Amino acid sequence: MNDIDDLVKAIDRAPCAPDQGPGAWELRAQIMATPQARRRFLPWMPAGASRLSMALAGTAVVATVAVLAPALMTGKDGPAAYANAAIDIRLENGEYIATIKDPFADHALYAEGFRALGLDIGLELLPASPTRVGDIVRMGFAGTTSKDRLGGGLEPEGCTPGHEGCLLKVTVSAGFHGKGVAYLGRPAKPGERYQAHQRADTEGEMLDGYTPDERTVGEVVAEARRRGLRVSFQIIKPSPGGGFAMNPREQSATVGDHWVVWAAEPEQAGTVRLIVSERRVAKNPVHGD
Numbered sequence: 001m002n003d004i005d006d007l008v009k010a011i012d013r014a015p016c017a018p019d020q021g022p023g024a025w026e027l028r029a030q031i032m033a034t035p036q037a038r039r040r041f042l043p044w045m046p047a048g049a050s051r052l053s054m055a056l057a058g059t060a061v062v063a064t065v066a067v068l069a070p071a072l073m074t075g076k077d078g079p080a081a082y083a084n085a086a087i088d089i090r091l092e093n094g095e096y097i098a099t100i101k102d103p104f105a106d107h108a109l110y111a112e113g114f115r116a117l118g119l120d121i122g123l124e125l126l127p128a129s130p131t132r133v134g135d136i137v138r139m140g141f142a143g144t145t146s147k148d149r150l151g152g153g154l155e156p157e158g159c160t161p162g163h164e165g166c167l168l169k170v171t172v173s174a175g176f177h178g179k180g181v182a183y184l185g186r187p188a189k190p191g192e193r194y195q196a197h198q199r200a201d202t203e204g205e206m207l208d209g210y211t212p213d214e215r216t217v218g219e220v221v222a223e224a225r226r227r228g229l230r231v232s233f234q235i236i237k238p239s240p241g242g243g244f245a246m247n248p249r250e251q252s253a254t255v256g257d258h259w260v261v262w263a264a265e266p267e268q269a270g271t272v273r274l275i276v277s278e279r280r281v282a283k284n285p286v287h288g289d
Contacts, residue, residue, distance in 0.1 A: 072116050079117045087113040091174060099155050100125070100168040103186040114172070120179040121150070121172055128185030129197035129266040131204045133161040134168055135185045137196040143178025150180045161187055193268045200264035200272050207272060212264040213284060217276055218257030220264065230271040236262070236285065238277055244285035262286040 073081040081090040086105035089098040096117065100110075103125050114121035126137055136152040151171040159166035168184060185196045200207040206229055212220045217233075224231050233255045236244040244262075259276045263286040267273040275286055283289070 070112070070116070082113045082116040084109055084113055086110060089113050089117060091117075094174050095149070096172040096174060096176075097155070098123075098170040098172065100170070100184075100186075103168055104189070119172060119176050121170075121176070122179075122181040123170060124181075124183050125168070125186040126183050126195040127188035127192045129188075129194045129205060130161065131198045131202055132185040132194075132196045133187055135196070136170075137183045137185050139183065140181040141178060142180075144180065145177055147173065148176045148178065148180070149173040150176070150182055152182065152184045188269060191268065194266055197266045200266050206266055206270075207264055212261050212274070213287065214280075215261050216257060217255055217259040217261055217274065220261045220274055221257070224272050228270070232267055232271060232273045234273055234275045236275055236277050238262075238279065238281045238285040242283060242285065242288060244277070 070084040071082065072079060081088075083089070086100070086102045086109035087098055088101055089096055091097075096114075096119065098110075098113065102109075107122070107124050110123040111121070114123070128135065128137065134152060134154040136150070139150055141148070141150075149172070153169055153171070154161065155167045155169040156165075168186060170182060170184060172180070183196075188194055198205055201211055201213075202208065206227065207224070210223055212223070221231050233251075234246065235251055235253055235255065236246050238244045255276055256278070259278050260280045261274045261276050262284055263275040265273045265275070277285070
C-alpha cells in the first residue's frame with residue numbers, strides 16, 4: 001500500500017452526518033413513496049429564456065431575412081423590378097424609377113440593383129444643403145445615345161426632404177445603353193460638410209430673405225448671428241480683369257469688419273461661409289456682376 005492509499009483510508013466519509021433517530025427511516029420511506037413527475041428535456045435555450053421568447057426570436061430572424069434578401073421580379077419583356085436593403089427599382093411607363101431606401105448605404109448596393117436589371121449605372125450620394133437634396137449634382141456618360149436619359153428628384157415629387165415618406169429617386173430610361181454615373185444630393189449627417197449647395201440667400205437656405213453680397217463683413221456677421229449661425233471665412237484676392245484667386249496658405253489672416261463679402265455659401269448645418277476680400281472692386285469677382 002502506498003501513501004495515497006493511506007490518505008484515502010483516513011478520509012471521514014461522512015464527517016458531519018446527522019444521527020438517524022427513530023423517525024428518520026419513516027421520513028425516508030414517505031419521500032421515496034411520493035410519485036415524481038416525469039422529467040421532460042427541452043431543447044437548449046439561454047438562461048432566462050422562455051419558449052415564447054425563443055419562438056419570437058426565431059420569427060424575427062425569419063422576418064429580417066425576408067426584408068433584407070434581394071428580390072428580382074421579371075415581366076414579359078425581361079427584368080422589371082429589383083429591391084434590396086438600400087434601393088427599390090421598378091419599371092414604369094418606359095423608365096426605371098429607383099427609390100433610395102437608405103441614403104447612407106454602401107454605393108455598391110445601388111449598383112447591384114441597376115446591374116440586376118441589365119443597367120450599367122453607378123450612383124453616389126453626396127451631402128447637400130437643403131435645396132440641393134434630390135438634385136443630380138453632376139453626372140457622366142460613356143457609350144450612350146441621345147435617347148438615354150438619367151435624372152433625379154424626390155418621391156413623391158415636391159415633398160420636403162427630411163419629412164417622413166419623402167424619399168430620393170433616380171430615373172433611368174428603359175434600354176439605357178453604355179455606362180452612366182450620377183451624383184445625387186442627399187441630406188447631410190450632423191456635422192457633415194456639404195459637397196453640394198446653393199447660394200446661402202436662396203429661398204430655403206440659411207440666409208433666405210437677406211442679400212449678403214457686397215456688404216461689409218460686420219453687417220453680414222451680425223445678421224448671421226441674429227439667425228443663430230456660425231460664420232467661417234474664405235479669403236480671396238480679386239483679379240483686375242475679373243474673377244479671383246484663393247491661396248490656402250493665406251486663410252488664417254484676421255478678417256476685419258470693414259472687409260467686403262462677395263458671396264455666402266452654406267458650409268454645413270448651422271454654419272455659413274463668407275467669401276471675402278479686404279479690397280473692394282467695381283465688379284463682383286465671384287458672381288461676375
